[in-house]
Amino acid sequence: MKKILVIIIVFVVFLISLLGYIHYYSSNDSYLLPLKKIIPEGIKRNLKKTIFIVPDLKKKNDYLMGLSKLINKPNDANYIGFSLKKIPLDLYNSKVSSQKPVAYLETIEDKVLLISGNGLTYFFRKEGLKNKENINLFKIENNLKDLINDKAFWNFDNTVKHSKDIGIRGILYFENKIYVSYNKSVTENCYNTSIISADFNLKSLNFSDFFTYKECVDSKLNPEFNSSQSGGKLKIYNENNEKKKLLFTIGEYGNRELAQDKESLFGKIITIDFENRNYDIFSMGHRNPQGLFVDEKFIISTEHGPYGGDEINLIKKNKNYGWPLASYGEKYGYNKSEDFSYLKSHKKFNFVEPIFAFVPSIGISEIVKIPEKFSKKLKNNYFICSLNGKTLYRVIFNEDLEKIISMEPIYIGERIRDIEYDQLNNVFLLILENTPLLGILSH
Numbered sequence: 001m002k003k004i005l006v007i008i009i010v011f012v013v014f015l016i017s018l019l020g021y022i023h024y025y026s027s028n029d030s031y032l033l034p035l036k037k038i039i040p041e042g043i044k045r046n047l048k049k050t051i052f053i054v055p056d057l058k059k060k061n062d063y064l065m066g067l068s069k070l071i072n073k074p075n076d077a078n079y080i081g082f083s084l085k086k087i088p089l090d091l092y093n094s095k096v097s098s099q100k101p102v103a104y105l106e107t108i109e110d111k112v113l114l115i116s117g118n119g120l121t122y123f124f125r126k127e128g129l130k131n132k133e134n135i136n137l138f139k140i141e142n143n144l145k146d147l148i149n150d151k152a153f154w155n156f157d158n159t160v161k162h163s164k165d166i167g168i169r170g171i172l173y174f175e176n177k178i179y180v181s182y183n184k185s186v187t188e189n190c191y192n193t194s195i196i197s198a199d200f201n202l203k204s205l206n207f208s209d210f211f212t213y214k215e216c217v218d219s220k221l222n223p224e225f226n227s228s229q230s231g232g233k234l235k236i237y238n239e240n241n242e243k244k245k246l247l248f249t250i251g252e253y254g255n256r257e258l259a260q261d262k263e264s265l266f267g268k269i270i271t272i273d274f275e276n277r278n279y280d281i282f283s284m285g286h287r288n289p290q291g292l293f294v295d296e297k298f299i300i301s302t303e304h305g306p307y308g309g310d311e312i313n314l315i316k317k318n319k320n321y322g323w324p325l326a327s328y329g330e331k332y333g334y335n336k337s338e339d340f341s342y343l344k345s346h347k348k349f350n351f352v353e354p355i356f357a358f359v360p361s362i363g364i365s366e367i368v369k370i371p372e373k374f375s376k377k378l379k380n381n382y383f384i385c386s387l388n389g390k391t392l393y394r395v396i397f398n399e400d401l402e403k404i405i406s407m408e409p410i411y412i413g414e415r416i417r418d419i420e421y422d423q424l425n426n427v428f429l430l431i432l433e434n435t436p437l438l439g440i441l442s443h
Helices: 002-018 041-050 256-260
Strands: 083-088 103-108 111-116 121-125 138-142 168-174 177-187 190-199 208-211 231-239 243-250 268-272 279-284 289-294 299-303 310-314 356-358 364-369 381-386 391-397 404-411 416-422 427-432 437-442
Touching (some): 111 168, 190 243, 299 364, 391 416
Parallel strands (some): 231 289, 289 364
Antiparallel strands (some): 083 437, 111 121, 190 208, 231 243, 268 279, 299 310, 310 356
């Protein structure tokens, strides 16, 4: 009987380690590395839903800090005292790759709009969300099947490299319209990041092209093609307090040189006129900016680096941020006995230095400013999300947003794809990808 019990305990511990609850260090480095995907993601999600219970952040003593080596105090996670509730999101089916973004969120009055990485649209009502144990997702019909004729988008196509990543990249609501960015197949196997739009309607969304262009990166001709390096963030920018424009991030799809090409849109942040749809390049030298915060004074982007070097950047018009010439990260497969491939100083070579660079990378995603209504303690604080780090960071910048004064890592235990503030319930909503889940963060 005791032998059977020991075998069961060993087996359970083994499964938990594969699911990512035990964090480990590599033999060569002192920082945390993600576990290899030995078990298919679908099996992991089902095990998490049925056998393993994801703990609440209130039980902070049961948590291992995702960056405990950095702060060396695992029990100090959740210094402020946040609480996280997790609600299952049944968006996956067997045909959807686990590598596509689970979903993006947009709050609209008393509702939350949700679009999955493979183009399914839903909404749920905010009412009582904070106290509910589940949510009712209402499907919104759309015409994306007619508009997007690309099998890599809908499932994956083994003839296209990184086709599992091809999908929706961002969402924005503005003046009763929905804007969605996605990886567009301009010609066969050749992609860019384009925008479609639709009048907002809870029954059906009839999308049409809003902003697209002929330039594309060929997945077969470019050996480092990567559709996940595509940007796609959408925000409203009030230029000179005169005219609101669309601020749009575009990655370089692994074709690094394009980020420094002034004639190319790849590796740029651009503005688009809503009326005539003309665009201007706002900044350049970007690898993959996937998070964006905009207010009347500042623009902050969060940008994926290579092997190390995820960046937080203060974006200014007509500035160059250095990629692929300058980065605090290195190429994948970097040999530590070799010299650095990238310039480490940005300023010395007339590029803009990042506010902060994460080495090693955290898989940085979205950034939001924390409203004072959420907590008076957190005035002028920001949340920064991470994917492979599975951690939410509470960040305080100095007054000019030139450097970080304080950073608190809050281990969540799931890839954090998106975050939105719900004013009605005074909570933050998070898209958590591993299970997947809707996270409700309160204070």
